Amino acid sequence: MHERVSADRGAIDPVPLDHEAKALEAPAEHAAELRLWLRLLTLTTMIEGEVRRRLRERFDVTLPRFDLMAQLVRAPDGMTLSDVSKRMMVSNGNVTGLVERLVESGHVDRRVSETDRRAQVIRLTEEGRAAFRAMAVEHEAWIAEMLGGLDAGESEALMGLLGTVKASTRAAIDANARPRTDRNAATGGPR
Amino acid sequence: MHERVSADRGAIDPVPLDHEAKALEAPAEHAAELRLWLRLLTLTTMIEGEVRRRLRERFDVTLPRFDLMAQLVRAPDGMTLSDVSKRMMVSNGNVTGLVERLVESGHVDRRVSETDRRAQVIRLTEEGRAAFRAMAVEHEAWIAEMLGGLDAGESEALMGLLGTVKASTRAAIDANARPRTDRNAATGGPR
DNA sequence: GCCTGATATTTGAAGCTTAAAACAAGCCGC
DNA sequence: GCGGCTTGTTTTAAGCTTCAAATATCAGGC
Numbered sequence: 385m386h387e388r389v390s391a392d393r394g395a396i397d398p399v400p401l402d403h404e405a406k407a408l409e410a411p412a413e414h415a416a417e418l419r420l421w422l423r424l425l426t427l428t429t430m431i432e433g434e435v436r437r438r439l440r441e442r443f444d445v446t447l448p449r450f451d452l453m454a455q456l457v458r459a460p461d462g463m464t465l466s467d468v469s470k471r472m473m474v475s476n477g478n479v480t481g482l483v484e485r486l487v488e489s490g491h492v493d494r495r496v497s498e499t500d501r502r503a504q505v506i507r508l509t510e511e512g513r514a515a516f517r518a519m520a521v522e523h524e525a526w527i528a529e530m531l532g533g534l535d536a537g538e539s540e541a542l543m544g545l546l547g548t549v550k551a552s553t554r555a556a557i558d559a560n561a562r563p564r565t566d567r568n569a570a571t572g573g574p575r
Numbered sequence: 576m577h578e579r580v581s582a583d584r585g586a587i588d589p590v591p592l593d594h595e596a597k598a599l600e601a602p603a604e605h606a607a608e609l610r611l612w613l614r615l616l617t618l619t620t621m622i623e624g625e626v627r628r629r630l631r632e633r634f635d636v637t638l639p640r641f642d643l644m645a646q647l648v649r650a651p652d653g654m655t656l657s658d659v660s661k662r663m664m665v666s667n668g669n670v671t672g673l674v675e676r677l678v679e680s681g682h683v684d685r686r687v688s689e690t691d692r693r694a695q696v697i698r699l700t701e702e703g704r705a706a707f708r709a710m711a712v713e714h715e716a717w718i719a720e721m722l723g724g725l726d727a728g729e730s731e732a733l734m735g736l737l738g739t740v741k742a743s744t745r746a747a748i749d750a751n752a753r754p755r756t757d758r759n760a761a762t763g764g765p766r
Numbered sequence: 767g768c769c770t771g772a773t774a775t776t777t778g779a780a781g782c783t784t785a786a787a788a789c790a791a792g793c794c795g796c
Numbered sequence: 797g798c799g800g801c802t803t804g805t806t807t808t809a810a811g812c813t814t815c816a817a818a819t820a821t822c823a824g825g826c
Contacts, residue, residue, distance in 0.1 A: 419734065421718045424737060425623070557621065672783090
């Protein structure tokens with residue numbers, strides 16, 4: 385069945401009643417979470433859109449390319465495409481195309497791994513590094529400007545709360561992704 | 576992460592902007608905002624990705640279509656494409672294509688406005704409404720599950736903090752979008 | 767050596783997304 | 797009612813993104 389991830393931390397839970405019928409569940413129960421999610425999404429969309437717009441306007445570069453370069457700048461020894469894919473939380477195929485274009489524009493260098501002939505190791509070129517540094521300076525200022533409405537204490541509090549949500553989100557995702565402990569089942573089923 | 580790279584061998588640095596001096600004077604100060612932004616983005620990406628995955632798996636529907644239907648369900652009298660575009664914070668052209676596919680699949684009804692022959696008024700069809708209701712029930716549960724790590728007080732606090740950031744973000748965007756001609760302001764020209 | 771399963775990447779199809787230009791219709795001052 | 801500005805929508809080109817299938821390589825067991 386379904387594991388109930390309880391969030392009660394010692395507090396009295398007023399009548400852990402009816403999770404009976406989905407069709408009858410009170411919308412008011414989850415309204416707070418929905419509003420929270422909506423606000424989170426709206427805020428992120430706003431910031432992301434503005435960053436995208438400014439990157440294009442000031443540097444004629446797309447946000448995904450900037451993000452990819454931001455990953456690479458921290459890895460002077462390079463990363464494989466899989467690494468990048470995991471870090472950026474996008475699909476492998478996506479990274480393939482992105483890297484292709486960055487190699488083409490001279491920002492990224494790509495070579496076959498010396499230890500694994502399946503893998504590609506990519507690095508920033510010198511031009512790529514220089515270009516990214518220039519962009520990063522402004523990008524940092526933009527973020528500070530947009531997120532500047534909080535004092536230090538609020539900032540820390542927000543960081544912590546987001547961390548909490550991140551943890552529960554990860555738990556929810558993991559719980560959902562692992563419904564089968566048995567992994568042979570070669571007799572049929574989808575795929 | 577970032578050192579004081581003194582690659583600038585000219586007078587690039589000496590803080591020319593009075594009203595932004597505060598934001599530019601302490602680079603170390605920006606690390607907190609960057610981390611905050613990164614966490615915000617990561618969290619949103621995680622949730623969004625999982626919702627997209629489940630919508631596809633359970634209902635064979637894409638997230639943008641679900642979002643559009645979520646807008647329409649609140650407007651029984653319909654909305655114009657422009658309205659939808661603003662509410663969803665996506666481009667007009669985007670909405671055109673999205674609506675096209677939703678009309679095709681029978682979820683949305685589209686007709687020319689009676690008061691403005693330029694405008695299209697779109698509504699959910701009965702099928703669209705039914706389909707959305709079914710999806711919304713589960714969607715709500717998913718969100719509650721993922722965001723369930725907070726108690727009521729934390730939830731409220733997070734809501735408030737996000738609101739604060741949203742306000743400062745909007746201010747930053749508005750300020751940037753206004754290239755005053757009457758004022759001598761630096762228009763971002765070459766320095 | 768040869769299977770078998772896992773990992774790294776690419777490819778292909780479909781759809782999403784944006785920016786910019788084109789087009790259509792409303793609005794307004796004269 | 798004629799210009800000229802604004803607003804609503806579509807179109808186009810380019811790029812992003814996912815999922816699923818295909819390819820290639822690796823790592824062990826025999």
